[in-house]
Amino acid sequence: MNGPKLFAAYQQKLRREAKIVLTWQLSILVLFFAFWEVASRLYWIDPLLFSSPSRVFISIWDRLVQGSLLGHIQVTLLETILGFLIGTIAGIVIASMLWSFHRFAKVMDPYLVVFNAMPKVALGPILIVALGPGYLSIIAMGFIISVIVTTLVVFAAFHEVDQNYLKVLRSFEATKWQCFKEAVFPASLPAIISTLKVNVGLSWVGVIVGEYLVSKQGLGYLIIYGFQVFDFTLVMSSLVIIAILAAIMYKTVEKIEQMLIRK
Amino acid sequence: MSYLTLDRVSHYYFSKKQYTEALHNISFFVRKNEFVSLLGPSGCGKSTLLSLISGMLQPAEGEILINGEKMEISDIEIGYMLQQDYLFPWKTIIDNVLIGPKIRKRQTGELKQKAISLLKEVGLENVAEKYPSELSGGMRQRAALIRTLITEPEILLLDEPFSALDFQTKLKLEVLVSDLLKAYQKTAVLVTHDIGEAISMSDRIILMSSHPGRVAKMYEVPVELRDESPFLVRKHPKYGRLFDKIWADLNQQNQTVNPLEENES
Missing domain, CATH: 4.10.220 (Light-harvesting Protein)
Incomplete structure (x- = not known):
């Protein structure tokens, strides 16, 4: 009652x-x-160093009205999304290859460990020399920083799939590819999504550092430029925008997660 | 007439430092439409034996014949049911049931109709579009049973399929499986450590001993018990007698295991 x-x-x-x-x-x-x-x-x-919210918002507003800010945002956003997507997808593909070819996985193991332990940002200068001082090396930076950790995490998730699911499929004489498609990949989806979330943050790091090093455009460029001309309001403005964009991107991944995974 | 024959089958497991003999010189046969239980303590290689019969593992020594043919060339369908349902949580019940035909690329509309009617037969017609997490353990195991039956296997291998269920559900499922197998005239091999289950379901019981797994004894289940439903078998006076006999043999086995091994080596 x-x-x-x-x-x-x-x-x-x-x-x-x-x-x-x-x-x-x-x-x-x-x-x-x-x-x-x-x-x-x-x-x-010191307002000269730490600026203030009112100045930051006025500065953002001014630049939006002038139209210069939107270009910077576009460039950085595009680079980040590309770095993120390429890094994540390549990571998943490599992990799948490691899963399918057992010996390949064993051979690659020490190289993956070394490459994972290495601070990827330190490769910046080499990327710039190899790919030229432009978008390409910045995107490569966003890519390289997330690809190995994605590979390792996703490969581990593939390995942890309950063998009995595979046993069920094998009792129907499933091929390796069918096992992967029907059991291993869908069972690893939660782990894959959580690496997506980590990668959102990582690709921002890669791209911003990349822009520090070479670019003539983008939010990372604005931060370095503001620092060099001692315009810390500009630095703070860029940070605020990055925070907002990164949060939106993270939330988008979360929405995708809700779509892909049933409770 | 022997339908499924194991001829001096041995199997080993290897690890880096050592090897273990999982099965030693196993020979037995199963007749067509017969229900045979493999009974034994854990570690006697029962599950390994089923994996060998299913063809997922190749025996290190010996031969397995189905209908007089070698396993590899035989095209007789074998169904395998595991200890837990292992339904794929991201697929609906109907998609889970149809995974076998999907893997074999034999999906048809008729087959879907058949799946639905089979689900109806076990009382699951209303949950076909639901996900496994929305079902109880007994319902899930019933769905797993239909997944195994949909490909129309001639031989059914049951690897302790009732052991993860509560007692009431287990009894009901035993009755269901026993009825279905009789109705569709299947040959079945059940692996279990439950003496009561073995007696109530089977025509014949093979008692195994462990380290390494080997055939210790064989019992014919009295004719009166064979066609009885598993629930009623448990009340029959002959059930108690056979139970006691197997129980005594199992206990004796435990005591004599060590001397036996020493004699042989």
């Missing part, structure tokens, strides 16, 4: 909890920007 009433109360409790969490989240955001603004105006921090 009390079921519906208790359920309504439970739902209300859930809504209340969600509201409280949201309130806290917004308060922290507002407080952070408010404190930053006040600290800057009252010279608790």
